[in-house]
Amino acid sequence: MSLFLEVVSVSEAVETVRRIAPLPGCEEVPLEDALHRVLARDVRADIDIPGFDRSTVDGYAVAAAETTGASEAIPAMLQCQGRVGMGTADAGVVSRGTCLYVPTGGALPGGADAVVMIEHTEQIGDDVLIHRPVAPGENVVFRGEDFGAGRVILERGRVLSPREIGVAAAVGADRVGVAKMPKIGIVSTGNELVPVVETPGPGEVRDANSYLAGAFVTERGCHPVYFGIVRDERAVLKRAIASALDRCDAVLVSGGSSKDDRDNTAAVIAELGKVLIHGIALAPGKPTIIGTARGKPVIGLPGHPASAFVVLVAVVDHLLAAMRQTAVSWRTIPARLTQNIPSARGREDYVRVSLSGGEATPVFGKSGLLNTLVQSEGLVRVPASSEGFEVGEEVEVILW
């Protein structure tokens, strides 16, 4: 067994996880439970939206031609015949020399083709003085102008934000077809690990990775299924991973991924299936394992949470997005570097940075420190083709 990992590029690792991502299928859910889910079927307008010509202001429905030339000095005068009720089928008719009051959202009466805002009018008894002319169509949304019946309003693959939920409601989609939430098994291995509720003894640390990975996959719209801490013994680890494969669509195993003869994760994945990648040109995160077993992805994450998190962002995010049949949605912002970031060509580096007033300051520090995770606002990715960035350069910061 070689001491050195045969590393592949981050892009090859990403391609691999996308290729092996299983699709958990789709399901129908009530719209009110669909926030942040991924549409598996297009949403179409069932009817014209709006279903009738509609006022966008409070004002008087008129035939626009009757307001031609109206001004403060010489207003047009129309007789108000009453008001259009909200939600009524019969909006009435505006005949020559008359108008009807219509509230915002009310239906345009027959004979009217525009609405004069109430701010530009004055009502004296039944007479309404119009101080400004309106053009035909002014302050009106016509039937079907927003969405025509049958048109695709939201395409499959779209993540449902509150805005999409609101629009889906408007077109009658009280239930929507969405990608099923992938179930992600989470296993931590390492003889040094103790549960979070325990106080670690000498040589022991708490299992932070189960929580970190669980929260990460939850944030990405997946269900974490926790399999706890497993001793770093081949038979025990194999049972745990097999059990996670039974119940989940993919499995994340943290710890046991270093190139060390006592590290068992790769060996167990090879027994259950196939190791595709062991080692990525990524810092931190080099000893990552990517494999499959029973047609499901099994990813070995580094044991240290700070390294594991970079692998979650750089690689696992792509797996989860592919399983959800959508794209990763990193939010990035440009910032100017306050210090050089040196890097080795051929390796993709992810450097934690803190942000302040458009400037990004690298948070260097020993790779084994957790505090960098909460003292930074994002990651700067240094591509493998680059030897780093110089102070003053503008870089993209992946917000996390």
Place this chain on the structure above:
Amino acid sequence: MSLFLEVVSVSEAVETVRRIAPLPGCEEVPLEDALHRVLARDVRADIDIPGFDRSTVDGYAVAAAETTGASEAIPAMLQCQGRVGMGTADAGVVSRGTCLYVPTGGALPGGADAVVMIEHTEQIGDDVLIHRPVAPGENVVFRGEDFGAGRVILERGRVLSPREIGVAAAVGADRVGVAKMPKIGIVSTGNELVPVVETPGPGEVRDANSYLAGAFVTERGCHPVYFGIVRDERAVLKRAIASALDRCDAVLVSGGSSKDDRDNTAAVIAELGKVLIHGIALAPGKPTIIGTARGKPVIGLPGHPASAFVVLVAVVDHLLAAMRQTAVSWRTIPARLTQNIPSARGREDYVRVSLSGGEATPVFGKSGLLNTLVQSEGLVRVPASSEGFEVGEEVEVILW
């Protein structure tokens, strides 16, 4: 009753909602359920993290002084006395002329003060050739270097991302004190409204706002409580708002907020409590109402979803953040305008924009159109002091 609203500035509206925001108190939740919750109590390290001097690499634990001058040509030679097991209390001792193998995360043995990476060594039988010198402390994290016992690790007010969840786990916070999730009552009023499952008749539209507002408050970490569609009749609306006040920490009423004698929301709030603001210098969103009743905020949103959403972003977001005892977390990115955005001084405009390659294109269109909600990626805020932005100007886009 005046036809015109007495408008206040957006900043006054924001100040007002912050002032009237009730604090729903705090509760303790299991860490695995705390994602995106707001810390109500500081999280401290219960013990030194790490609890022992720890290797950050796979390699050989040494006394650094014994590697002085080591090189490829003239390596230092040390006798390997065995290996440090993971999680064991007794890491052994490195005596003069010897070393111990230690895996990543393993405890540093007594007598050692550094670790040589395995890549820089060669083992021949029991002898280890060291090809590079190490400095004291190299590849080691010392006890308490990450977090000292008793130190505040995460301050109250912080929103728990996956990284914070992981770090909280490492310091033993299996339960955390978080702000209670505010319960937000959602009432839609308007005689034109029909439930989403129904097909609107002439003059009718579906109640999109309940879904839009419900998803919005959910995304901001609050519980929506739906009170359905209420006819625009004073007694009925009053009963609905009173019932929402009984069960919730704040109430959002959409519709019935225009300055129209048939619009009842302001009148009902005045009967139940007090109207503080009716009208904001905001477009769209001018006819917004801000009031209190029984010590709880009651906000009247415009009836049209596209306008209501701008009010949710510009005003209600601040109310929800204040109730959660945290700050609003708008994500903004800079972009260059492809067109002029004209605006009236004295009014804060929120213009929807689509984004592409660092450029923002205003999505103009009639205010009554829903499609702008899903055909834009964010909002450009034009402050009240500005008459707009010119093509080519760099603006901040609020991503939504």
